[in-house]
Amino acid sequence: MKSEYLKKDKLLILEITEEIDHHTTEKIRRRADYEIERFMPRKTIFDFNSVTFMDSAGIGMLIGRYKMAKMFGGTVEIKNVNPNIKRILEMCGVLKLVPIVNEV
Amino acid sequence: MEFYENEMKLEFLSKSNNEAFARIAVAAFAAQLDPTIEELADIKTAVSESVTNSIIHGYEDCEGIITIECKIFGNTLNIDVSDSGIGIENIDIAKEPLYTTKPNLERSGMGFTIIESFMDEMKIESIVGLGTKVSMKKMIKREEVAHV
Numbered sequence: 001m002k003s004e005y006l007k008k009d010k011l012l013i014l015e016i017t018e019e020i021d022h023h024t025t026e027k028i029r030r031r032a033d034y035e036i037e038r039f040m041p042r043k044t045i046f047d048f049n050s051v052t053f054m055d056s057a058g059i060g061m062l063i064g065r066y067k068m069a070k071m072f073g074g075t076v077e078i079k080n081v082n083p084n085i086k087r088i089l090e091m092c093g094v095l096k097l098v099p100i101v102n103e104v
Numbered sequence: 105m106e107f108y109e110n111e112m113k114l115e116f117l118s119k120s121n122n123e124a125f126a127r128i129a130v131a132a133f134a135a136q137l138d139p140t141i142e143e144l145a146d147i148k149t150a151v152s153e154s155v156t157n158s159i160i161h162g163y164e165d166c167e168g169i170i171t172i173e174c175k176i177f178g179n180t181l182n183i184d185v186s187d188s189g190i191g192i193e194n195i196d197i198a199k200e201p202l203y204t205t206k207p208n209l210e211r212s213g214m215g216f217t218i219i220e221s222f223m224d225e226m227k228i229e230s231i232v233g234l235g236t237k238v239s240m241k242k243m244i245k246r247e248e249v250a251h252v
Contacts, residue, residue, distance in 0.1 A: 022156040023120035029210070053127075053145075055152040056218055060210035084145035091221060092214050 001031050005039050010074075012041035017050050020058040032065050040072040045101065049080035058085075059092045066097045077101045107178055110136065114172040118163040118187065120156075126172060127151040133174050134181050137244040146222035147181070147242055153215040154185040154238045160206060162189025162236055183240045191232040199228070 002015040014032055018024050036044060044065065048054075066076045079101045081089065089095055112133050116122045127148040134147050151172070158170045168188055175182045192198050199220070204213035220226050225241035 019124060021120075021123045021152050022160065023123050025210070053148060053152075055149050055156065056212045056214040057156065059212035059214055063212065064210040084142060084149075088149065088218065091218065092212060 001028055003031070003035050005035070005041065010039075010042035012036065012039050012044045013047055014044065015047040015049065019053040020051060020061065021053070021055050022057040025057045025061040029061055029064060033068055036065070036068050036072060036074070041069070041074050043074055044069050044076045046076070046078045046098075047080055048078055048082070048085065051085065052082070054085045054088060056088070056092070059088070059094055062089075062094055062098050108176065110176040112174050115169055118159045118168050118170050118189075120159055122170070123152055123155050123159070126155045126170070130172060130174060130183060134242075134244075137176065137179060137181060138246060139244045143242065143244055147183070150219045150223050150226075150240055150242075151183060151185065153219050154240070157215055157238070158185060158187035158189060158236065160209065160211070161192075162187035164190065179244045179246060181242045181244065183242070184237055185240075186235060186237040188235040191234055191236055192228065192230040193232055195228050195230060 001017055004013045005011070012035055014035065016028060020028065046062070062076070069076045076098045077100070078098055081100055086100070114126065114129055116125065130151045131144050131148050134144065139147070155170060162168070171186045173184045197203055199216045201217040202213040204211040216226070219238070219240060223240040224243050227239040228236065230236040
């Protein structure tokens with residue numbers, strides 16, 4: 001995972017670079033929580049551009065990060081989601097908490 | 105038309121880094137049915153959910169063997185994922201969306217719901233103390249099925 005913090009906008013961008021399953025969420029979760037605690041961003045965006053696979057472990061991970069960010073007064077969004085992953089997000093109703101931002 | 109058949113069997117330890125191995129192996133086997141990208145994603149997701157269930161719930165903190173058997177009949181792919189873990193006490197409750205026994209692990213409780221909606225059929229057999237078998241079926245919707 002790559003992270004970038006834009007201080008001016010209090011924006012944290014976390015680019016996930018692996019497939020998301022029960023095995024990989026552990027690492028993603030630890031890193032994301034570390035960055036959120038460190039910067040306390042107003043907004044955290046997960047960039048899914050290089051994510052080719054996600055199962056329900058990703059749902060739990062996103063909801064967990066939503067709670068974490070909310071604790072520090074911030075929100076979470078995702079971008080660059082492929083259609084197959086979008087179907088899972090829609091089915092599980094996560095998009096109400098963690099919306100998809102319009103791809104530029 | 106000739107009725108095509110093929111089968112394979114995988115056995116591996118219930119280590120979480122085998123989740124990716126399992127879904128990729130099944131997807132590679134399914135590729136001979138010439139599925140669409142979407143169908144392949146459905147299969148990979150369902151296998152991943154089911155293998156993860158065996159690892160987290162079936163075997164909990166200990167390690168055991170997970171078996172995947174795949175059979176192709178014509179344009180249908182049958183996938184059985186079985187473990188010899190603790191089993192499921194109440195299958196109907198386990199299948200309910202958002203139900204999870206492990207919310208502390210940030211599990212969403214959507215595993216079986218996802219399998220049911222991505223596959224054409226799902227059947228769970230489980231005996232407490234002996235293990236669980238999840239059988240799934242996916243029809244590859246092609247007018248002509250190409251075989252290599």
